[in-house]
Amino acid sequence: MRKLGADEAALWAKVVATVEPLSRDPATREPTKSLKKMKVPPPRGDYVPPRPKTPAKPPSVVPTSGGLDGGWDKRLSQGRVAPDRVIDLHGHRLDDAWEAIDRGLGDAIASGDRLVLLITGHPPKGAPPVERGRIRAAVHDWLGASRHSGQIATVRGAHQRHGGRGALYVVLRRQR
Structure with a gap:
């Protein structure tokens, strides 16, 4: 990685000075202040803009096949x-379900x-498609982005009796 030039470093310092951390709680979030117009130095004659990178593949989600x-x-x-642990998401809202999955997987990994x-x-039958199965639709993404994704070998649909x-x-992967 190349080092920033003097003019680039000065410009970066101005940008950093305008950044305000956002609160995750919408009730405490303050409206952001308007940014001052910054003067950007004109490009130098010998400057060649970096080539855009090829689009990266989306992050891999937890495998649903293979691994076993x-x-x-x-x-x-x-x-x-017989499952070693059951995480039941009935009655959970979307945010609560994510926390229950994260906590349940952490406990399962800790206990082996x-x-x-x-x-x-x-x-539910007759529910409009937007309302129906929001947790189920998000589970694979949650598991792929989870801090526990490295310990998950695979995810499969359950048998009818479960x-x-x-x-x-x-x-989960075997602990070594």
């Missing part, structure tokens, strides 16, 4: 495994559990 041997796959598909049953629930389409198996 045939024995695990067979037992999961036949429902012959291998199989977590994550119950998202079936969507909730079918309203639940997921989260298989």
